[in-house]
Each structure stands twice: as C-alpha cells, then as structure tokens.
Amino acid sequence: MMERRNHQIILERRPTGRLGEEHFRAVEGTIGEPGPGEVLTRTILLSVDPANRGWMQGRTYREQQGEGVVMSGFTLSEVIAERDTAIPIGTLVACDGGWQEYAVLPADSVRPIQKRGPLTHHLSVLGITGLTAYFGLLEIGRPVPGDTVLVSAAAGATGNVVGQLATLAGARAVGITGSDRKAKFLVEQLGFGAALNYRSASFIDDLRAGCPDGVDVYFDNVAGTILDAALKGMNIGGRVVCCGAVSTYDTAERSSGPRGVPGLLALKRLRMEGFIVLDYVDRFAEAEARLAEWVASGDLQVVEEVWEGLDAAPAALVGLLAGDNLGKRLVRVSGYNV
C-alpha cells in the first residue's frame, strides 16, 4: 500500500481578491508512514466550508493556510495504520485530513466517531457545522419560546440547522438567503416562519415584514450590510451570535464594523458575542447524541450535497463562497470499506 500515490490538491498561491480554481493544483504526492503516536488515515469525505477561505487570510484560531502545501480541510477518515497509539485500525475519525487521499496525523488530533446513520451526517448535522448551530444558538443566542430568531446564510450548512433548532425551541425562525428558490425551500421544506432573499430590491422592507415582532436573536453568519440591517431590527435585550463573516472572507478588503455599534448596543441593551465551536469540544458527544435523536425522529431534516471526487473540491469551494450551495456541501474522496 505504501507504494501507492497520494492524490492531493495544493493551494498554489493565496488569492489577493476572489478565490478561483486557478489558485489550486492537483499533484501526486507520497503516502507517509506514521511515526510514534501517529495514525495514517484514508479520507472518505471532505467538508467544504466558508472557513476554508478564511484560513487563507491570516492567522486566526489556527495557523494561516500556507502556499504550495496541501489545502487544509475537515474530513471524515478511516484509520488504516497507526504506531504506538490507542486507536485501532478501522476506526472512523473526524480530523483535519486536508484535500488529499491519505494523511499522517498525530493521534491526539483525530476524534473517533461513533457511527450514527449515514456517514455524511458526521460532517453535516453531527459535524462541525451542526455543532456550531447547536452551541451557538442554544448557548449564546438562548432563544425562548415566542422569540424571533433571525439567521443569515440560512440555507447553508449551519444556518439551516440553526433555523430548525430555533423552531424546536419554540421560537419563530426567519431565514435570510440568496435566492427565492432557497427561501421557498426554507419555508416549505424546513418549516421556517419566513425567509427573505437579500438580493431582492425590497429586502429591507421584506425583513421588517418578515419579523413583525422584531428580532430577539440574530445568528450572524455573514456580517457586512446584512448585519447592519439585522441590528436595526433587534428588540431590546436581543442577542447577536457572531458566528461567521462570510461576506468578508472572499476579499482582500478590510471592512468596517456595522455602523452605530456600540451606541446601538447600549441603546437596545444588546449583546453581541463571538464564539468558536471548538471551545465546546468536551460536549460534542452530548450534542451529537441530541442532534441524532432529532434526526431520527424526523424533527431535524438533514440538508446535504455530496460532490464526487477530490478533484471537484476547488470548484465546490469557489461555488460555496458564491452561495450556490443548499445545505452542507461535501466531497466524497473515497468509498467506505472498499
């Protein structure tokens, strides 16, 4: 096996403006051997996330994505070799396997997965994006029955789960999304109370009409002008969950904050709070179990797209940043147990 090649996708150079497929290059690398305390993994599924683009911009909660090296990415992988670790061969793990078929990783950086239903769920509703929705909404946003919960990028991997969890919490979910088709999907298929297309000329009016009782929780995945608009509609005592800033990722421009902050925060006693789901890693198992129950009962619908083959990853990410996905976007890199 060690003589087979490792198909990989390199980030050749970081974009200065918008990301394009030309920033990537496919190469045939080698398959490494695990050293002491390391595992060798085979990538089954690759998660495509807006954060992938954010990692290119600079140091965040992780090192900046380098140039000329394998593109980073969350994966669902299978351990196929190990050395001096407690992880048996065949274990399914969530890890940062990157855009490649095989990865050598420290054993303590991979998270063994208890398989629940389809594998894809472990990178969507039970993965980082579902967990982000779970902890961000329930721990930071804290909706109570009767609240209006507004969420942007609502048809995205995190947003669609936020809206569904808000409904389960007895709140009214209102989604902001980028097309009428997606807005219709959110209302008709996922039970959102309303959904609005931010590209519509009447967006500001639609937002007001869609939230007749104001907004108690705004789950912000996008920042920028949509955050401006959402802040204006907040009720006194409202909570803004600062989860993502997708509108600022695919650009080299530094953006200003929303106008009127912090005066508006004081005036309306708002709380804007940032969080990163990795802080809740000790509670992932608990959250996964709860999410899986809701999936099993049909209370939580899973919205996924699976693209085939690692070479599809660049186009999948570029399109995601333009908002052409519906739900969680994944790339199938290899079959499971083949």
Place this chain on the structure above:
Amino acid sequence: MMERRNHQIILERRPTGRLGEEHFRAVEGTIGEPGPGEVLTRTILLSVDPANRGWMQGRTYREQQGEGVVMSGFTLSEVIAERDTAIPIGTLVACDGGWQEYAVLPADSVRPIQKRGPLTHHLSVLGITGLTAYFGLLEIGRPVPGDTVLVSAAAGATGNVVGQLATLAGARAVGITGSDRKAKFLVEQLGFGAALNYRSASFIDDLRAGCPDGVDVYFDNVAGTILDAALKGMNIGGRVVCCGAVSTYDTAERSSGPRGVPGLLALKRLRMEGFIVLDYVDRFAEAEARLAEWVASGDLQVVEEVWEGLDAAPAALVGLLAGDNLGKRLVRVSGYNV
C-alpha cells in the same frame, strides 16, 4: 413664594456640530403649581453629564431634547410643595429637574433619597454615574481577581469609580484619559495600576505596555478609535461593556463601528454588551448602600467638582465634552435648607 421667578436655561437651538455656550440662553420663567399627583421641587444640585449632549442628537431611551425649552438634566432637589402625593414636603429627591431653579414633576418620576453623607455624593458616587459604574462593571463586565480591567474616560465621573471598583474586585485597573495630569492622578491618588494619555503619540505602545497580560474587561465610555485600540488588546473570552460613546456625541457625523467587528468577536470569543443603568432601578438602594460603605471605609474615593450657580451650566457642559473635568462635575443651583 409663587410670585418669585424661576431662573432657567433654555436650549435655544440644537447644535449641528460642536456644542457651544451660544446654543443656550438664560430666561426668567414662572414657577409652576403642582397639579394632582405632582410635586414642586427646588433644585439644589445639577448633574452635568456627557449624556446631556447625546439627548440632543435624537430619540434614545428618552425623547430628543427639544429646542426653545428648558435643558434637561438630572438634579438633586427638595420637594417644596405637593398635591395628592405620598411625598412629604422637605423630601430630598433625585429627579430630572432640568436646568432651572424650580420644576413641577409627576411624583412617580422622582426618587426619594436617603441622605448619606454630603449631598453631592448622591449625584456622583451614589448617583447615576456611580450606579452606572457599579452595575456596568459588576453585572456586565464581571471581573474576577487577577483580571485586567481597562476603562476609558477614566478620570470622568463613571470611569474613576469603575477603576476603583475593579481594584476592590481584585483586578488591575488601567485607565485611559486625556492628559498626563489626570493619568498621574489616577495612579497616585486612586490606585490605578496604570493610566495612559490617549493624546500621546505613543498611546498604542503605551496601551500595550500598560496591559502586559492583555485586557479581560474593557469598560467603554467613548467608542471610536479608542475602542478600536482596546479591542485589539482583548484576551480570549473578554467582555466589552458598551456604556457610552462620548467621542460620537458632540458631532453631527455618523460614525462607523469599530473595524473588524464582528470577526474579532468570534476570533476572540468576545462579548460586547450594551446596558442602560435605568434597567437596574429596583436594585439602586442595594447598590447605593454598598457604595456608601466603601466610601465610609475609605476604599472608594469620591472625585467631584462643584461649579457655582446655574448660569455656569452651559460652560460646564461644553468643557465636559472637551474633557476638562476631573471626576463628577456638578453645578450648585441653590443652598440646602436656606
């Protein structure tokens, strides 16, 4: 008594740029008679606050300050007549008596005061600004021993109390102020761990040097570029108390929010939270008692300036907005029990 005149100061017109004394005019009005459920008050002390300028800008948590009418302002007053109320004549009250010698007010809008020490304390450390420091720091900022608490407008009425309460809570207080003289005062007289002059060319470096362990709580009285600088120095999990935005009050310009919000909030898991002290009115008595104990024990020093005579009010406010005060600025309108 009802034939005496009521010396008043009118806001003749709202400023379009910076506030000046020319926006005010002194007049001789009449002394009203209390109707049913009303009291007639005589103003003893007038509180001069940056918020006075904010009220001119538009509707906030209260109606916009009108033109051609008596300037609004918090006062410590004595009830000298009443009709069908439960408030005895001679009661000391905190109220919105405005810039005048006498005011007729609804009885339910005045707050009887239990006199503790000098009357001035009821408009400084035991008044709205002291209570703002108390609730804003302890309920929103929540410092723990060892934290670094940074406060802007630190030599002002609220800021100096914030720093002293932070020290009492076991934190290290760092003040931002507008002169070397005030910075020296904060460190040498009030026990701040460090104090910085934001007008210094080396301010950004001074800020970093003054907070070698980063900032856990930033109590923001000013917004603007100082908030930008403070946000950059925040530790993970930090809290920003959005109390005031003095840098934006004395201008007609709309300002943008701090750069990088909300990305920075997520990256550092920060919480920016606005509050208005009036939400805590049910707990004012409890807070007053605690503050008064600290004043009595010498743990909390009272920093006040008292200007003499109502006609000094315009200059007192204009100067306050330029930052020429040290501690709480008051105007003595009349003697007590004369």
